[in-house]
Amino acid sequence: MPLPFSSPPNSLCILRLSAVGDICHTLPVVRTLQAAWPQTRLIWIIGKTESSLVSDIPGIEFVVFDKSQGWRAYPSVKTALKGRRFDALLHMQMSLRSSLINRLVNTDIRLGFDRARAKDLQWLVNNHHIPSHGRQHVMDSLFGFAEALGITERQVTWDIPISQQDKDTVDALIPQHRPLLVISPCSSMSYRNWNANGYAAVGDYAVAHYGMVVVLSGGPSAMEQQMGAQIEHHMQQKPLNLIGKTNLKQLLHLLSKAAVLLSPDSGPAHMATAVRTPVIGLYACTNPERARPYFSAASTVDKYHDAVQKKYGKPASELPWGIRIRDAGTMDTINASDVTEKLDVIMERLGE
Known part of the structure; x- marks a missing residue:
């Protein structure tokens, strides 16, 4: 299935581990995906600390990466993803950890940043890239992932549950x-x-x-x-x-x-x-x-x-x-x- 998608995908994997501020920048993009494709299954690989803020959001399955476990954290993610295949991976973070996790996701489409912005092996581990934009706010740059999938109408909302x-x-x-x-x-x-x-x-x-x-x-x-x-x-x-x-x-x-x-x-x-x-x-x-x-x-x-x-x-x-x-x-x-x-x-x- 080439990009942009001509019909809603069955499942997407979102890879954004940290930090809290960037999770807040990422969430409106995820809300945009939910609004455009309500039947698409969303799995979000996220850091342990950050998960405590958003992991009870309905309609998203969270796979928690606990960096305090060191190398043991990677097999834990691999086990959680075992037997799953995704229509695309949205690799929305530039870090060595996330580039390593990228290889644990079973998909043909690995969408990352453009070459000018890609760091920490991001360019090498992805086979699709969002368009290059020179000077953007972080949230605007992350919306490039939704746009690359074919969604242009933004939902700049968060709606984080609080008990x-x-x-x-x-x-x-x-x-x-x-x-x-x-x-x-x-x-x-x-x-x-x-x-x-x-x-x-x-x-x-x-x-x-x-x-x-x-x-x-x-x-x-x-x-x-x-x-x-x-x-x-x-x-x-x-x-x-x-x-x-x-x-x-x-x-x-x-x-x-x-x-x-x-x-x-x-x-x-x-x-x-x-x-x-x-x-x-x-x-x-x-x-x-x-x-x-x-x-x-x-x-x-x-x-x-x-x-x-x-x-x-x-x-x-x-x-x-x-x-x-x-x-x-x-x-x-x-x-x-x-x-x-x-x-x-x-x-x-x-x-x-």
């Missing part, structure tokens, strides 16, 4: 009648993190000007715990520190209750997008045109283009797409006033 128990757990922790500013201060890469003084200044501003409750969120890592403690120390008004106290489903509900999320380039920024919460994204090390929260262009603080010009002496448009700045201090070029200006605009809009 009543998880909702109740969060609702018991947060005030119900004051607007919430959720601060998720840490990215998985420390060079993308802003500073505690800045977060604290914005938090105090939100309390003073809008009567907001500041909620700190994040995982249990030492880096996140330390950042939370530092923000608490510097704030004049005590925040509600929930760092390390929520799972991904509970975090998603928390974000759905927030008036605004403040975050660097990280998974929670894209989780907030999934529940249509405005995001003030902090971008100096990564290109917001590629990786910002999808619906929050106007509220993104963009110091990336200044950082690129300073480091390379030329604009980002003349450099490879997605190039990162990892120099210490780059995120500190963001001032608290840059953020409060964005907060003012959002709160004025919410008050209309």
Whole structure:
């Protein structure tokens, strides 16, 4: 069956393991497949952590890859796929792990990225490739997979289920009648993190000007715990520190209750997008045109283009797409006033 398909396929295998933010970018593509071809069986190979966010979505079978098992994780996937044949594999991740998993999928059509974007053996293990596009947001690039199959009408929806128990757990922790500013201060890469003084200044501003409750969120890592403690120390008004106290489903509900999320380039920024919460994204090390929260262009603080010009002496448009700045201090070029200006605009809009 050649691409694009002239009729709905019987089954598709989706290969996107991580990370949480990119799972959020991938899900609208999967929702698009479901809407266009409701009878097509969808199997999604996904990472263990990421599966806890989406694995209860109806109509999708999830095969979990647990990278903590090392090489033993691959036979586990092979066993789960044994005896199955797919009309196509959508290889939507560039990593050595995913390229190895690719070979475990029984299919004649292996669809991957175009050569310019393919990394980690992606080009070699696939025999079909999405069209080349130079400068796209990550989600737009992933929609290239649906388009290569023959689907052009997008469904930019997420609809991630949250249990009543998880909702109740969060609702018991947060005030119900004051607007919430959720601060998720840490990215998985420390060079993308802003500073505690800045977060604290914005938090105090939100309390003073809008009567907001500041909620700190994040995982249990030492880096996140330390950042939370530092923000608490510097704030004049005590925040509600929930760092390390929520799972991904509970975090998603928390974000759905927030008036605004403040975050660097990280998974929670894209989780907030999934529940249509405005995001003030902090971008100096990564290109917001590629990786910002999808619906929050106007509220993104963009110091990336200044950082690129300073480091390379030329604009980002003349450099490879997605190039990162990892120099210490780059995120500190963001001032608290840059953020409060964005907060003012959002709160004025919410008050209309």
